[in-house]
Amino acid sequence: MPIELPRGLPFSVDTWSxxxxxxxxxxxxxxxxxxxxxxxxxxxxxxxTTHLTKLLVLQNYPQLEDSLFVGIEVGESVVINDPDGEFKVTAFDANHCPGAVMFLFEGNFR
Structure with a gap:
């Protein structure tokens, strides 16, 4: 379900608008x-997204390029250097369906 995040955040989650x-x-x-x-x-x-989610998405949308995706797996953290400031993202098992994760975002968001 698409959710519009608060203005000013440099990222979106499950939203394609x-x-x-x-x-x-x-x-x-x-x-x-x-x-x-x-x-x-x-x-x-x-x-x-996770590797499995990427594979499923590419199966449903073969027009998308594999190079769009960056892997992040359960238990992994990624530090993202953004022009508005660095933030960290950690993926946790969402216990929902194969490949599903929840993301924890840590940073100084305005």
Whole structure:
């Protein structure tokens, strides 16, 4: 289910809309259709997700480029250097469907 995050954040989660095009980082929790709706029209690099979710998305949307995706697996953390400040993202098992994760974002967000 797409959720518009508060203005000013440099990332979007499971949201593929004209507003998400203004975000510099994109996160996909899992490959259910309601979480990928609009991804063909409004996908931007990079999309952080698990390897399994990426495979499922590419199966459903073969028009997307593999290079759009950046892998992040359960238990992994990634530090992202953003022009507005560095932030850290950690993936946790969402216990929902294969490949699904929850993301914890840590940083000084305004």
């Amino acid at each position: 004209p507003n998400s095009n203004r975000k510099r980082h994109h996160f996909l929790t899992h490959a259910h259709k309601d979480h990928t709706s609009g991804i063909l029209t409004h996908s931007c690099y990079p999309i952080y």
